[in-house]
Amino acid sequence: MDEKDVELLSIVEEQGRLSEDQLAKMIALPADEVTKRLRRLEKDNVILGYSALVDWSKTEKAEPVTAAIDVKVTPTRGRGFDEVAERIYRYHEVKALYLMSGTYDLSVVIEGESMSEIARFVSEKLSTLESVISTTTHFQLKRYKHDGFIFVDEDDQDPRMVVSP
Template identity: 55%
Template structure:
């Protein structure tokens, strides 16, 4: 690896903030060569450290069918020798499921799903998720509005352009 470990971490932060930056720009930011940046990125992609380069879309500004997003708290009974991994894998294989997280606290798994309607989400919970033998209980929370997603503020408030008048 040509880029030292501290610079590699900095490179990952740069890509996480804006993955569209050119190798030339990143090389300048890290005070290294373009070739070193490209080699390091290729290596990190092969090692699955860099998994994907997503765009963040504010879907509320797009004329499209709105999807309903829900966060579901799930209590489960872990299985001997595999713990929570087996049930988490069964859950994340459903196409509606966007994310699954192992949590500490009052529930075990946090599941994020998307559906076309609240009814479709409710059917997923009652017919698929709750039907799994390890699932003890679920609590569903519907997302009403997103203000910030993956570290990005979706709508910045506009500055008040009125002139201040004092008596």
């Protein structure tokens, strides 16, 4: 991996919808070279996928309920946290999973259609895993910023005048 690969990755991570021709101009390489590099990075699992960030509150579809779950686990001999993490990330509800420092070992981000669906996931799937000692669930109430994108419209700002002594 060279400097051009890193530059290409940075641009794609920030602006995944750019065409290969646009990317080629931005990093000063021929378009066919950019195509080769992207395919290699995808094959090597450096680029894992491309996605869109959607503000579901502006659509007719009901917003999914998102929760962050702090999980305390007992690591397994020889595999540490990896074994239990692998069991957890295989559930389709799990959108993200991180090993953390601090009081809890894992942070699990899940989505569901309702709070009760998430509660069922925690009580029936997550808490029943042998390595799981405890969980703490935090429901996302409002999204202000995610992946660098601000979700609050300027029109939604508080119109009240600031009064100070």
